[in-house]
Amino acid sequence: MSSLLKNYFGLIRRFIPKKEEGSSVGIDIGVSSCKIVELAREGDSFKVLHWAVQPVAGGDVEAAVRSLLNQVTSPVENVFTSVYGKGTLIRFIEMPRMNLEDLKASFAIEADKYFPFSQDQIYTDCFIIDPQGKSKKMRVMAAAVKKEMVGDRLKMFNALGYESDFIGLNAVALANTGSMLNCPDSDSEIVGILDVGETVSSFIVLMKGIPQFVRDISTGGRDLTKRIANAMALEFSEAERLKCNPGDRLSEIQGVCDSAFANLMQELRLSVDYFMNEHNQEINRLVLTGGASLMHGLAKHIESNLEIKVESWNPFEKLARADHLTAEELAQKSNRLAVALGLALYQYD
Ligand SMILES: Nc1ncnc2c1ncn2[C@@H]1O[C@H](COP(=O)(O)OP(=O)(O)OP(=O)(O)O)[C@@H](O)[C@H]1O
Numbered sequence: 373m374s375s376l377l378k379n380y381f382g383l384i385r386r387f388i389p390k391k392e393e394g395s396s397v398g399i400d401i402g403v404s405s406c407k408i409v410e411l412a413r414e415g416d417s418f419k420v421l422h423w424a425v426q427p428v429a430g431g432d433v434e435a436a437v438r439s440l441l442n443q444v445t446s447p448v449e450n451v452f453t454s455v456y457g458k459g460t461l462i463r464f465i466e467m468p469r470m471n472l473e474d475l476k477a478s479f480a481i482e483a484d485k486y487f488p489f490s491q492d493q494i495y496t497d498c499f500i501i502d503p504q505g506k507s508k509k510m511r512v513m514a515a516a517v518k519k520e521m522v523g524d525r526l527k528m529f530n531a532l533g534y535e536s537d538f539i540g541l542n543a544v545a546l547a548n549t550g551s552m553l554n555c556p557d558s559d560s561e562i563v564g565i566l567d568v569g570e571t572v573s574s575f576i577v578l579m580k581g582i583p584q585f586v587r588d589i590s591t592g593g594r595d596l597t598k599r600i601a602n603a604m605a606l607e608f609s610e611a612e613r614l615k616c617n618p619g620d621r622l623s624e625i626q627g628v629c630d631s632a633f634a635n636l637m638q639e640l641r642l643s644v645d646y647f648m649n650e651h652n653q654e655i656n657r658l659v660l661t662g663g664a665s666l667m668h669g670l671a672k673h674i675e676s677n678l679e680i681k682v683e684s685w686n687p688f689e690k691l692a693r694a695d696h697l698t699a700e701e702l703a704q705k706s707n708r709l710a711v712a713l714g715l716a717l718y719q720y721d
């Protein structure tokens with residue numbers, strides 16, 4: 373395995389040297405906004421020292437990240453960040469039972485057997501879903517990321533004067549939030565998490581806190597805004613404003629968005645059916661994260677189309693907060709911050 377891979381690309385619960393003191397910073401870099409969560413360990417739980425959502429203005433991601441890093445309360449040694457969408461892939465594969473070290477070595481040689489990328493273009497990582505299993509076969513979650521994407525992230529952080537020892541995947545960071553904080557009761561149930569962002573929606577299914585299905589769907593809030601702009605002959609910015617604050621034009625907006633919802637529903641339906649066929653179990657609940665999950669009517673649409681109970685999720689609910697942070701503001705933004713929280717939590721995993 374290349375040392376770059378060891379150093380820079382982690383998948384789930386990857387061990388890196390733990391700091392007992394100090395804070396941990398997770399940064400979720402999105403197309404529409406970047407999000408930061410700064411955490412410290414407090415006994416058996418965690419304390420939120422700082423959080424922020426910074427819109428990406430004019431596509432300038434670096435400026436948004438710089439602004440976020442300028443706000444943290446403790447010196448930052450390391451940033452935990454992630455990639456997602458096109459150029460990344462997560463697969464669940466059945467393989468002969470072996471230990472993790474051998475598994476990683478075999479992926480380093482023959483990853484292109486499992487991913488539609490050539491071996492020298494990707495970093496891979498893998499995780500044994502049932503390490504205690506007794507059968508000859510085991511289930512493996514394997515991820516691949518284009519080296520170029522990891523390189524670009526590292527370059528940006530270096531240009532800003534920061535190091536990043538860990539680059540994960542958004543979907544796995546979300547799963548990490550669910551499993552490390554045992555929310556939303558992921559320990560006892562089969563829970564789906566759907567993050568609807570600007571361009572990508574990530575769907576994850578957790579069984580006893582372990583991801584069993586992951587899929588990035590190439591649709592998000594931008595498609596809804598485009599649909600509103602086209603159907604109502606508005607500028608994109610005006611359509612965006614109306615989408616977020618529809619006021620008394622709500623039913624008109626919802627009517628216009630139905631076809632854009634339909635696309636997401638179809639992809640979700642396929643994913644849910646695939647999961648249920650494979651595991652012969654139902655998803656008990658679905659929780660929503662990501663800015664575009666706030667879209668009026670989306671939760672109801674999912675509930676009636678997929679026949680799965682949809683609930684809101686505030687992963688910060690049980691965490692302590694620094695004095696200057698209010699529970700209300702954090703609750704309001706909590707669904708935007710679930711990925712950044714999962715990334716910050718890797719420090720303590
Ligand atoms: N109240 C709201 N109602 C509807 N949509 C909203 C609301 N608030 C934010 N959004 C939408 O959320 C999207 C941005 O969400 P988020 O910050 O999670 O995306 P991102 O992480 O930048 O995107 P990606 O993950 O695709 O890179 C935008 O499409 C925005 O219009």
Ligand SMILES: [Mg+2]
Pocket residue numbers: 400401402403569570662
């Ligand atoms: Mg996002």
